[in-house]
Amino acid sequence: MGYQEIIAYGIVILAVAFLIKKSFWKSKNNKKGSCGGGSCGCS
Amino acid sequence: MKNIINVALIGNPNVGKTSVFNALTGLNHKIGNYPGITVDKISGDAKLSNDVLAKVIDLPGTYSINASSLDEKIVLDLLFNPQHKEYPDVVVVVADIENLKRNLLLFTQIKELGIPSVLAINMADRMTEKGISLDVKQLEEKLNTKVVLISAKKKQGIEELKAAIIDFRNYSTEPSVNATAAASEFFGKLALTYPTEPIYKLWMIYSQDLEIGSINKSSIEEKGIQLSESEVKRLQQKKTIKRYQFINDLLKEVYKKDIKAATDLLSKADRILTHKVWGYVIFFAIMLLVFQAIFTWSSIPMDWIDGLFGSLSTWIHEVMEPGKLTELIADGIIPGIGGIMPFIPQIAILFMFIAILEETGYMSRVVFLMDRLMRPFGLSGKSVVPLISGNACAIPAIMSARNIENPKERLLTILVTPFTTCSARIPVYIILIALVIPDTKLFGVIGLQGLTLTLFYLLGFLAALVGAWILKFFIRSEKKSYFVIEMPNYRMPIFKNVVSTMYEKTKAFVIGAGKIIFFLSIIIWFLGAHGPGEKYENAEEIVTEQYKGQSVSEKELEDHIAGYKLENSYIGIIGKSIEPVIKPLGYDWKIGIAVISSFVAREVFVGTLATIYNVGSSGEEDEDGTIKQRMSAEVWPDTKEKVFTLASGLSLMVFYAFAMQCTSTVAITRRETKSWKWTIFQLIFMTAFAYLAAMLTFQFLK
Numbered sequence: 001m002g003y004q005e006i007i008a009y010g011i012v013i014l015a016v017a018f019l020i021k022k023s024f025w026k027s028k029n030n031k032k033g034s035c036g037g038g039s040c041g042c043s
Numbered sequence: 044m045k046n047i048i049n050v051a052l053i054g055n056p057n058v059g060k061t062s063v064f065n066a067l068t069g070l071n072h073k074i075g076n077y078p079g080i081t082v083d084k085i086s087g088d089a090k091l092s093n094d095v096l097a098k099v100i101d102l103p104g105t106y107s108i109n110a111s112s113l114d115e116k117i118v119l120d121l122l123f124n125p126q127h128k129e130y131p132d133v134v135v136v137v138a139d140i141e142n143l144k145r146n147l148l149l150f151t152q153i154k155e156l157g158i159p160s161v162l163a164i165n166m167a168d169r170m171t172e173k174g175i176s177l178d179v180k181q182l183e184e185k186l187n188t189k190v191v192l193i194s195a196k197k198k199q200g201i202e203e204l205k206a207a208i209i210d211f212r213n214y215s216t217e218p219s220v221n222a223t224a225a226a227s228e229f230f231g232k233l234a235l236t237y238p239t240e241p242i243y244k245l246w247m248i249y250s251q252d253l254e255i256g257s258i259n260k261s262s263i264e265e266k267g268i269q270l271s272e273s274e275v276k277r278l279q280q281k282k283t284i285k286r287y288q289f290i291n292d293l294l295k296e297v298y299k300k301d302i303k304a305a306t307d308l309l310s311k312a313d314r315i316l317t318h319k320v321w322g323y324v325i326f327f328a329i330m331l332l333v334f335q336a337i338f339t340w341s342s343i344p345m346d347w348i349d350g351l352f353g354s355l356s357t358w359i360h361e362v363m364e365p366g367k368l369t370e371l372i373a374d375g376i377i378p379g380i381g382g383i384m385p386f387i388p389q390i391a392i393l394f395m396f397i398a399i400l401e402e403t404g405y406m407s408r409v410v411f412l413m414d415r416l417m418r419p420f421g422l423s424g425k426s427v428v429p430l431i432s433g434n435a436c437a438i439p440a441i442m443s444a445r446n447i448e449n450p451k452e453r454l455l456t457i458l459v460t461p462f463t464t465c466s467a468r469i470p471v472y473i474i475l476i477a478l479v480i481p482d483t484k485l486f487g488v489i490g491l492q493g494l495t496l497t498l499f500y501l502l503g504f505l506a507a508l509v510g511a512w513i514l515k516f517f518i519r520s521e522k523k524s525y526f527v528i529e530m531p532n533y534r535m536p537i538f539k540n541v542v543s544t545m546y547e548k549t550k551a552f553v554i555g556a557g558k559i560i561f562f563l564s565i566i567i568w569f570l571g572a573h574g575p576g577e578k579y580e581n582a583e584e585i586v587t588e589q590y591k592g593q594s595v596s597e598k599e600l601e602d603h604i605a606g607y608k609l610e611n612s613y614i615g616i617i618g619k620s621i622e623p624v625i626k627p628l629g630y631d632w633k634i635g636i637a638v639i640s641s642f643v644a645r646e647v648f649v650g651t652l653a654t655i656y657n658v659g660s661s662g663e664e665d666e667d668g669t670i671k672q673r674m675s676a677e678v679w680p681d682t683k684e685k686v687f688t689l690a691s692g693l694s695l696m697v698f699y700a701f702a703m704q705c706t707s708t709v710a711i712t713r714r715e716t717k718s719w720k721w722t723i724f725q726l727i728f729m730t731a732f733a734y735l736a737a738m739l740t741f742q743f744l745k
């Protein structure tokens with residue numbers, strides 16, 4: 001297997017991992033929301 | 044001896060506080076017709092009567108009392124600290140007669156601080172020309188305060204305001220709305236622990252993490268009063284909803300705006316723009332103009348970007364060594380990304396027009412028009428905002444349905460919002476319209492392509508209305524909520540705001556779509572450039588043997604080999620297996636793969652097709668071919684008829700108009716409804732409906 005194949009298949013594995021992560025892992029990053037979301041603190 | 048009192052002027056930006064300040068003090072501070080003129084507090088002396096002098100402090104304009112900006116911090120520092128040498132004896136809340144709803148939110152917050160308050164409603168001289176009537180007496184009773192109508196510019200009502208200020212000791216310091224009922228246990232504990240402090244002040248210290256005097260968040264928590272961060276947010280939300288409920292109910296009773304009675308030019312314009320017939324005709328004409336511009340203005344940059352990516356693929360093949368990495372970049376990633384990038388001009392133009400319409404104040408009129416249209420279909424007035432904002436993206440639109448208090452109305456709105464035409468549908472519509480709708484003009488004026496795009500936008504909206512009408516028989520709601528909207532004044536759009544909105548929204552689209560397409564094109568390339576078994580491995584020999592003795596050029600033979608390999612690749616096998624299901628809709632297996640992959644996000648459709656066509660071509664002369672040319676050249680292998688015809692193109696567009704092709708929307712529906720039942724129902728209903736409608740379209744037109 002040449003360098004091109006190693007890199008190309010490595011990228012494919014990364015792409016699959018990214019899509020799996022995006023589909024099944026929830027982001028824990030809780031950003032402050034907008035006023036419409038009621039989380040801006042405008043009480 | 045003269046009596047000297049401290050008076051604080053507070054209000055939303057651009058309500059004319061500085062004009063009131065100048066009228067009271069006789070000074071001449073700079074005023075302007077845009078928000079934010081007062082950025083620091085300024086003070087001046089005013090003679091209220093022979094015996095009473097006042098030190099008037101003009102505070103920066105603020106929408107609420109939060110310590111989120113420097114301006115608001117100045118307001119807080121003064122109002123929360125009785126030891127402050129300028130601590131007001133009385134607060135004059137200046138409001139604008141045309142924007143009372145927003146202004147009253149701030150007033151109810153100020154009233155909770157326990158400082159005597161006067162509500163000065165400015166620009167009252169416009170009431171007649173704007174057709175506004177206000178029951179001042181009832182407003183005073185409900186707000187538990189003194190209300191004065193003034194026109195600072197015309198110096199009307201200033202003497203009454205001065206008299207009202209002098210009389211401040213007679214005003215109630217009780218809140219207008221008991222927002223603490225939102226969490227009586229928490230606020231009860233606060234009141235018992237700090238009996239001399241206003242509850243709202245303690246709440247602000249706790250929720251905004253402030254320190255006033257010796258009290259701060261930690262000292263409150265040390266007394267055993269504690270809430271988690273999410274509980275604080277929930278409570279803030281509850282309190283805001285409670286305030287708005289109170290304000291909405293109040294305004295319904297005391298504030299009437301009859302645009303028919305208004306006499307000024309802009310009100311006359313409003314009467315036409317919100318007319319029950321002309322309003323819709325004008326809106327349709329504006330939409331048509333926008334979509335015409337999208338097609339006309341974007342064709343040159345679109346072709347240029349499209350060609351650029353085609354050339355980039357050829358260049359990569361030329362400069363890199365042949366191999367899998369070269370193929371991945373040149374035949375997978377570049378065509379995939381290049382499939383979506385040509386749509387940047389269209390998206391940018393669309394957002395530019397939306398920003399202009401919002402900036403001028405016209406969008407609020409559209410919301411008003413739509414409210415009237417939606418009611419017969421069982422949607423509440425508050426569904427207007429989600430359904431209008433769904434034209435940009437369904438995700439924030441569904442989230443904005445949180446403002447609908449009635450759970451059934453909210454569910455109904457969430458279920459139908461994804462029908463509205465989000466920006467992700469634009470690439471699909473534009474490429475298909477360009478392929479199957481002739482670039483001709485109706486009556487020599489209206490471009491057929493722009494008209495088709497407009498009609499598909501309306502189709503999405505109509506689907507949402509009809510969907511709501513059907514669902515209202517299953518999700519019954521007895522009480523309808525009302526929607527109060529402020530009609531902002533018309534104004535010239537601010538160039539900087541338009542450009543910044545256009546840039547931000549386009550960037551969000553490109554990055555959001557680009558990321559998914561980037562990774563999907565890698566996977567699609569892999570599945571298309573690899574295959575199981577001997578058919579894929581020996582494609583060259585098999586095809587050469589098939590065409591032995593036939594007069595085919597070398598280029599044609601290579602195309603046949605590439606096509607054969609693609610059919611026997613992993614993606615070809617998957618595509619062929621679903622072909623029987625999608626054939627009645629007029630799609631071949633390649634379109635089927637694009638439809639399936641675009642379940643992640645609709646815009647993936649074009650990128651997927653670009654990658655498939657690139658993998659399935661010989662990679663020689665047609666490298667420079669744009670995605671449009673490649674789609675146009677696609678034929679059915681058996682009949683040699685074109686794949687993209689009027690029937691199949693419209694069928695695809697109808698499918699995308701109705702189908703739930705967006706995993707993020709599925710996720711957000713689940714989160715917002717907290718119900719898998721409704722999420723799955725929405726997904727199945729939309730997909731099944733889309734399938735049936737697309738099939739009927741194709742069968743009828745073929």
